[in-house]
Amino acid sequence: MREYVLVLIVAAATTYLLGGVARRFAARIGAVKPIRDRDVHSVLMPRLGGIAVLGGVAAGFVVATHLPFLGMLPEIKEDAWGLLIAGFVIAVVGGIDDVVDLDALTRLAGQVVAAGILVVYGVQLNWLPLPDGTLLSLSPAQSAVISALIIIMMANAVNFVDGLDGLAAGVVFLGAAAFFTYSYGLTVGLSLNRATTATLVTAIMAGACLGFLPHNFFPARVFLGDCGAYLLGLLLAASTISLTGWLDPSVMSSPQNESRSLLPALLPLVLPIAVMALPFIDLLLAVIRRTRAGQSPFAADQKHLHHRLHLELGHSHKGAVLVMYLWAGLLAFGVVVIGLWATWVTASIVGVVVVAAIACTALLPRRNHLPHPR
Structure with a gap:
């Protein structure tokens, strides 16, 4: 744990x-692009904050590969190089788009190249859970295509949610x-090696986002872009x-571990969906909305979920961001809590937090607009 904390701080x-x-x-x-119709800010803003994030991610990986615990496994070093190269490629594509506004096809081509680099380095899904409880082993071709699609979808989902100060980073x-x-809890609970690429990547990501938020939270001084x-x-x-590539599903679904988590073979795939549920829902609704209107799915508008919170429900700029944080944290940590410690107590706690989140989303704007007593 100490080495993970160290790379997060770095x-x-x-x-x-x-x-x-x-x-x-x-x-x-x-x-520094001109202010667009979909933007809610009124001040020109630099849009290459991703350079700082890339630097933080690179520093985290470099330090991790030289530590006595995390750096001892060749698999982590190989994955780190693949992630650094692919991350550099996709950041360059995004950076060029921030400067010259690339067309959608060119952006997609760059994302495909970055995803292909990760696939070549072996960052691929090996299996998928089926509704009947069995597992589907993927062929190399299926694994490559599905993995690349997940990477491209996730990259665009994060980009879609980046519409208010500090929203995407938070x-x-x-x-x-x-x-x-x-x-990390999985490795501890199953007594497995705690040095894994997935845990390392999430520690570095968390650190990079924490380091960027002081520059990006309302009022922002620079955008992720x-x-x-x-x-x-x-x-x-x-x-x-x-x-999912590191995890042995047979170990997760073995009888002695069945009581430790809910749907153990499925949870590694459910968690990232929960983590990015809001961006994915926003992405799906945007595609449907724009297609029905006869527009390109990539056309810009001001009807994303965060825009509706701010412009339609009446939350302040900062308030809309905090509400999105609340729901993102609830979905992500709710799945983790129920997955690792599935009891009626944890389920009840999650239910109470859901009710509180609904109240904050729907009632706070009305409360803020009530006339003050004289």
Whole structure:
């Protein structure tokens, strides 16, 4: 655990120190786009904050590979190199888009290349759970295609949710923290090797997001941009795929472990879906909405979930972000708590938090708009 905490701190500190550098660099090269119709801010903002995140991620991986515990496994070193190369590629694609506004096909091509690099380095799904409780072993071709699709979808989902100050970085931090809790808790509970790529990636991601939030939370001084959003989405997908690749489903579903978690063979895939449920729902609704209107699925609008919280329900800019944090954390940690400690007490606690979240979402804006007594 100490080495994971160390790489988290290194990633956070590096990202924080590079935040100002990224902001000044973006302003110098003109990576400051005009304000768009879908934007809710009114001040021109540098959009290359992903450079700082990339620096923090790289520092975290470099330090991890030189530590006596995390650096002793060749699998982690190989995965780290694959993630660094793929992360650099997708960050460059996003960075170019932040500067010159690439077309959708070019962005997709860059994402495919980055996903292909991870696949070549062996970051692939090996199996999928079936409804009848059995497992489907994937062929190399199926594994490569499904893994690449997950990476591309996750990258775009994070980019879709990046619409308010600090929103994407905070949601990914909560998801990474929940995933770290599950991954590390799994190794402890099953008495397995605690040095895993999935746990390392989520620790580094959490640190990078923590280091970036002081620059990005309302009022923001620099945005993640496509550069940072694509990178965080790729890393989150990679942690998911890496965990399922490392995990032996026969161990998880063995009789002696059945009481330790809910649907043990399925949970490693359910957790990332819960972590990114809001972005994925937002992405699906956006595609349906724009297609029905005869527009491109990639067309910009101001009807994302975070926009509706801010513009329609009446939450303040900061309030809308905090509500999204609440729901993201509830979904992510709720799955972890029920999965690792499935009791009626934990289920009841999660239910109470759900009710509180609904109340905060629906009632706080009305309370804020009530006339004050004279």
